[in-house]
Amino acid sequence: MHILVTGAAGKTGQAVMRALVERDTAVPHALVRRPEQMEAARQAGAASVTVGDMRDTAVWRTATQQIDALYHICPNMHPAEVDIGRMAIEAAQVNGVGHFVYHSVLHPQVEAMPHHWHKLRVEEMLFASGLDFTILQPAAYMQNVLAGWQSIMAEGIYRVPYPVETPFTLLDLADVARVAAMVLTEPGHRGAIYELAGTEILTPAAMAVVLAEVMGRAVTAVFQPLDEWQTQAQAAGLDPYAVVTLRQMFAYYARHGFWGNGNVLRWLLGREPTTFAQWFHTAKPH
Ligand SMILES: NC(=O)c1ccc[n+]([C@@H]2O[C@H](COP(=O)([O-])OP(=O)(O)OC[C@H]3O[C@@H](n4cnc5c(N)ncnc54)[C@H](OP(=O)(O)O)[C@@H]3O)[C@@H](O)[C@H]2O)c1
Numbered sequence: 001m002h003i004l005v006t007g008a009a010g011k012t013g014q015a016v017m018r019a020l021v022e023r024d025t026a027v028p029h030a031l032v033r034r035p036e037q038m039e040a041a042r043q044a045g046a047a048s049v050t051v052g053d054m055r056d057t058a059v060w061r062t063a064t065q066q067i068d069a070l071y072h073i074c075p076n077m078h079p080a081e082v083d084i085g086r087m088a089i090e091a092a093q094v095n096g097v098g099h100f101v102y103h104s105v106l107h108p109q110v111e112a113m114p115h116h117w118h119k120l121r122v123e124e125m126l127f128a129s130g131l132d133f134t135i136l137q138p139a140a141y142m143q144n145v146l147a148g149w150q151s152i153m154a155e156g157i158y159r160v161p162y163p164v165e166t167p168f169t170l171l172d173l174a175d176v177a178r179v180a181a182m183v184l185t186e187p188g189h190r191g192a193i194y195e196l197a198g199t200e201i202l203t204p205a206a207m208a209v210v211l212a213e214v215m216g217r218a219v220t221a222v223f224q225p226l227d228e229w230q231t232q233a234q235a236a237g238l239d240p241y242a243v244v245t246l247r248q249m250f251a252y253y254a255r256h257g258f259w260g261n262g263n264v265l266r267w268l269l270g271r272e273p274t275t276f277a278q279w280f281h282t283a284k285p286h
Contacts, residue, residue, distance in 0.1 A: 003029065003068065004028075004030070009030070009034075025185050068097070070099070077239075101133070101183055105119050114248065138197075140170055142198075158211060168204075168253075169201055169259040171198050171265070175265060179265070196260075208221040
């Protein structure tokens, strides 16, 4: 079964490639943006690698030739997510891709977060496409915590731009990737939309307690005002669209949190989802 993974050099794409190579029936193929990402994709198990920009129709037409199933991961916070989704769907139709699996997000209905709302529009296009589809809607990943690793190690501070009591149901990306590989290679998932969330409701304050316990040193969660976060993000060269979109996301988190229910993930995995403590025991950088 020939499966194309888009965004294959990214955080999610690499995890999905890793999960696919563990499946005997899957022959993974990769779409990456830059030539220097080809080697990593090959080493991750890609039988072929297409290099190109997802905003280019010709790239889609080439990458989806002789592909049985497409796992579409749009680049994070991309302003053209809806157009990219449209091109992916159109190429899948033209090249007769049998199964389109879309990596969406938990609560795509939220208009206040543009990257969620754009995913809902892509889901809507899939319904109308005539393609067999499956949609995964993951909550935020545990791996995102590692973005703050430097200050956790240097200062013992886990800094977040929303209140430290904000509730989340974080997921281990490896669990998400396992589900992705499963729906791509096993029957019975056509037409399904799966909300994927962890089973524990955790706040940044509670996460800091786990980080401290596992590392055997003090870690405190600290609220960082949004303006301060923005100044730092801009100084670090973050793309202006991503800055605005992340600000909207953090403001939403501050108002409502970002949490769901773990039943679907437990059912799909056939076991308890990985807990934050279990994940951090193996993932903590040394
Ligand atoms: N992070 C979470 O907690 C979470 C939760 C649920 C859903 N999601 C969704 O998961 C998706 C992937 O997120 P991620 O964090 O894995 O992304 P990521 O690590 O930023 O990876 C995105 C990949 O796409 C590539 N790319 C960027 N622009 C491109 C273009 N125009 N054409 C072709 N490739 C391009 C990037 O290459 P370069 O290195 O060249 O930029 C990178 O390899 C996003 O849609 C996000 O909303 C994330």
